[in-house]
Amino acid sequence: MFRGRRAWFSQSVSPGPRGLWVAGGGALTDWLDAEYLFSSDATHPDTRSIHESLRYLEGRATVFHSCYLSACERAGAMEKPSVVLGHFILPPACLQEEIRRKIGCFIWEQVNVLEEKPNGN
Amino acid sequence: ATSSSHKMADLRCSGCAAGGLSFNSRTFTKMLQSCQHRCxxxxxxxxxxxxxxEELCQSALWSSSTHRTHDKIMLAPVRKDRLHTEK
Ligand SMILES: [Zn+2]
Known part of the structure; x- marks a missing residue:
């Protein structure tokens, strides 16, 4: 399902999600060339520099949480994507607390909680 | 396991309704900005x-500005085209 698409992964992302992307036919590239930016930690220097880049200022560099890929796999959606990527936005670290106060915890925080449970679903 | 994401999809926001990979990191913000029914x-x-x-823009312009004669302009809300001329 990722065939022909190019993604960048922050060094904060564990090998799992990256492997899912590649297994789904996606390519890896640097962040300026990537169509999809994945990170698991907005405080990581490589992610922070994206959030401080001109491209982000222009609204052309939304970073998504890498657990989107795990969520796809869990939903059995690796063939046809049904998990809404738009729910997995990873905003700049300095905004997260404020956003959390207004809308509750992020979906990727809920997903992380689910991931910690070793349940066979 | 996907009930939490479906809850928000009910609101018909284009950021929520857009399935899978119909947008990407480059287009997502623009799509949300043009959505009339944001959740x-x-x-x-x-x-x-x-x-x-906006805060980042201002601090970037401040630090890159060597000509303080334009202080008043710099303090005004930053327009996008000041940063970049590409569409
Ligand atoms: Zn929405």
Whole structure:
């Protein structure tokens, strides 16, 4: 399902999600060339520099949480994507607390909680 | 396991309704900005990001500005075309 698409992964992302992307036919590239930016930690220097880049200022560099890929796999959606990527936005670290106060915890925080449970679903 | 994401999809926000990979990191913000029916989740996100961008713009312009004669202009809300001329 990722065939022909190019993604960048922050060094904060564990090998799992990256492997899912590649297994789904996606390519890896640097962040300026990537169509999809994945990170698991907005405080990581490589992610922070994206959030401080001109491209982000222009609204052309939304970073998504890498657990989107795990969520796809869990939903059995690796063939046809049904998990809404738009729910997995990873905003700049300095905004997260404020956003959390207004809308509750992020979906990727809920997903992380689910991931910690070793349940066979 | 996907009930939490479906709950928000009910609100018909284009950021929520757009399935899978119909947008990407380059187009997502623009898509949200043009959405007329933003859900609370995406409205809060977008507003916070927009304010962050404006603050970042201002500090970037401040630090790159060597000519203080334009102080007043620099303090005005930053227009996008000052930063970049590409469409
Ligand atoms: Zn929405």
């Amino acid at each position: 609370d989740h995406h409205r809060v996100l977008l507003e916070a990001e927009q304010r962050y961008r």
